[in-house]
Amino acid sequence: MEKTSADSLPLTVNSSEKQETVCIFGTGDFGRSLGLKMLQCGYSIVFGSRNPRMSSLLPNGAEVLSYSEAAQKSDIIILAVHREHYDFLTELTELLNGKILVDISNNLKINQYPESNAEYLAQLVPGAHVVKAFNTISAWALQSGALDASRQVFVCGNDSKAKQRVMDIVRTLGLTPLDQGSLIAAKEIENYPLQLFPMWKFPFYLSAILCVFFFFYCVIREVIYPYVYEKKDSTFRMAISIPNRVFPIAALTLLALVYLPGVIAAVLQLYRGTKYRRFPDWLDHWMLCRKQLGLIALGFAFLHVIYTLVIPIRYYVRWTLRNMTITQATAKKENPFSTTTAWLNDSYISLGILGFFLFVLLGITSLPSVSNAVNWREFRFVQSKLGYLTLILCTAHTLVYGGKRFLSPSILKWYLPSAYVIALIIPCTVAISKMTFCRISFPGSCMELKEPYARSSHIPK
Ligand SMILES: Cc1cc2nc3c(=O)[nH]c(=O)nc-3n(C[C@H](O)[C@H](O)[C@H](O)COP(=O)(O)OP(=O)(O)OC[C@H]3O[C@@H](n4cnc5c(N)ncnc54)[C@H](O)[C@@H]3O)c2cc1C
Ligand SMILES: NC(=O)C1=CN([C@@H]2O[C@H](COP(=O)(O)OP(=O)(O)OC[C@H]3O[C@@H](n4cnc5c(N)ncnc54)[C@H](OP(=O)(O)O)[C@@H]3O)[C@@H](O)[C@H]2O)C=CC1
Numbered sequence: 001m002e003k004t005s006a007d008s009l010p011l012t013v014n015s016s017e018k019q020e021t022v023c024i025f026g027t028g029d030f031g032r033s034l035g036l037k038m039l040q041c042g043y044s045i046v047f048g049s050r051n052p053r054m055s056s057l058l059p060n061g062a063e064v065l066s067y068s069e070a071a072q073k074s075d076i077i078i079l080a081v082h083r084e085h086y087d088f089l090t091e092l093t094e095l096l097n098g099k100i101l102v103d104i105s106n107n108l109k110i111n112q113y114p115e116s117n118a119e120y121l122a123q124l125v126p127g128a129h130v131v132k133a134f135n136t137i138s139a140w141a142l143q144s145g146a147l148d149a150s151r152q153v154f155v156c157g158n159d160s161k162a163k164q165r166v167m168d169i170v171r172t173l174g175l176t177p178l179d180q181g182s183l184i185a186a187k188e189i190e191n192y193p194l195q196l197f198p199m200w201k202f203p204f205y206l207s208a209i210l211c212v213f214f215f216f217y218c219v220i221r222e223v224i225y226p227y228v229y230e231k232k233d234s235t236f237r238m239a240i241s242i243p244n245r246v247f248p249i250a251a252l253t254l255l256a257l258v259y260l261p262g263v264i265a266a267v268l269q270l271y272r273g274t275k276y277r278r279f280p281d282w283l284d285h286w287m288l289c290r291k292q293l294g295l296i297a298l299g300f301a302f303l304h305v306i307y308t309l310v311i312p313i314r315y316y317v318r319w320t321l322r323n324m325t326i327t328q329a330t331a332k333k334e335n336p337f338s339t340t341t342a343w344l345n346d347s348y349i350s351l352g353i354l355g356f357f358l359f360v361l362l363g364i365t366s367l368p369s370v371s372n373a374v375n376w377r378e379f380r381f382v383q384s385k386l387g388y389l390t391l392i393l394c395t396a397h398t399l400v401y402g403g404k405r406f407l408s409p410s411i412l413k414w415y416l417p418s419a420y421v422i423a424l425i426i427p428c429t430v431a432i433s434k435m436t437f438c439r440i441s442f443p444g445s446c447m448e449l450k451e452p453y454a455r456s457s458h459i460p461k
């Protein structure tokens, strides 16, 4: 079925340049969307279909032929067919000899087949140059133009000329090709769309565990304990008071856990006497998801700040203040101003504000638009040096908040110390170890540090 002229199509390239003809096998969702996008960018499109006469909804200007007829029209063929149906290609092997076959397919499960779809295709049609591309772009995004999240097209293949031609097409479509090497990389590329936030899993579960643990810890100390001893109903504390302990504690702990792996790595290198050995997998993985740990920590810090801002409008706080004033007035008791308390109070709040400011700065530099604008040294300066300063300020904020009552036995309830005392263990350990070990680190180890970032950079942000 011949479609009407392509003259009316918006061309993003110079229309005097004659664009090449590209063949798309399969007239399903993806084939149609990609075909439309390519037509808009000036390509001539020939669809290959099992039923060329029955095909409907195809973009204006595209030609539809049988698979074998279509294959003869172009030396680039994009295969918009599911892997399960690739067998029809065996009848076309002669025709496909020397042509570029672009495999865009995805599977339903990670490692569904022993070999990648692209490698399977290369076995089926050994004479063709198979290139893997486009599988991380959805048909919907191609159609709607909502490509912000998925502009990157991972490309791999054994024939570099074939790969270059496919990358040129990717660029013409306004997408960003990322060369991933030979066809061996196809397996990993095919797994990308099936992963659900891989780098966020560990930080997410860890923060959930931290929140649940500290929540119940505080409930035992602040709700159950007063009920058992004084028959006092303090359940209302579960709404604001306890979350405003749990969230800052989670923020502080996660922030410390961002910097702990660096310390462990340094200790490991000192112990091994070399920096040229791979870290164990758990440490490598931990290093790679520090950004996510840090961003979740920042989220909790935000919650803490918001919960803190509402303290003055809480009924419980206003009631307590009013009652204290009345009690003092009726008892004719004076409450002299304590400069020490004022200092301590202002200091811990000020430390919190400064810590929060740097925390936000870390968050801002991790935005791709900002991190791309600074060089490696600047990024590392902010993330590592200012990051430690953030950790130190937040730890100091908590230490000064504890103030004098910090280790007094009177704060123990059922032998349990206040939650923030426990929360200070990891941050203090990290800060002290960093100060000890950074003096004895290896010359030149900074260069080596590029690796974990470089490796994490291909993970969609
Ligand atoms: C809000 C927020 C946002 C963040 N955003 C980002 C972000 O966008 N990107 C990001 O990467 N991180 C981000 N982070 C995480 C964190 O800030 C960085 O990972 C930071 O650089 C860690 O600094 P560090 O000094 O502990 O570790 P590093 O600078 O990695 O190193 C510490 C020590 O570890 C050793 N070491 C580490 N890696 C290696 C290696 N590969 N080979 C040999 N030795 C090694 C060295 O001895 C080194 O002295 C963020 C954190 C927060 C809180
Ligand atoms: N949809 C999406 O968003 C994305 C899809 N992909 C990949 O693109 C490929 C196509 O996906 P999609 O377009 O969604 O799938 P559809 O089911 O919509 O289309 C598949 C097309 O394959 C052709 N086909 C060839 N042989 C057979 C057969 N034996 N049985 C059924 N169909 C056959 C058909 O075209 P005809 O009738 O003309 O022969 C059919 O329209 C898949 O490999 C998928 O993994 C990749 C990224 C995103």
Ligand code: HEM
Residues within 6 Å of the ligand: 244, 245, 248, 249, 251, 252, 255, 301, 304, 305, 308, 349, 352, 353, 354, 355, 356, 359, 394, 397, 398, 401, 418, 419, 420, 423
């Ligand atoms: C604008 C910034 C901040 C302000 C104004 C602030 C203020 C406060 C206040 C008023 C308290 C006492 C809460 C109470 O009495 O229950 C507190 C406690 C605490 N803050 Fe902050 N804070 C800030 C930022 C931070 C940051 C960035 C962190 C850590 C990442 C942090 C960690 C803590 C911790 C751990 C506690 C103790 C929680 C407890 O057990 O009660 N704070 N902060």
Ligand SMILES: [Fe+3]
Residues within 6 Å of the ligand: 198, 199, 200, 201, 202, 203, 285, 286, 288, 289
């Ligand atoms: Fe992870």
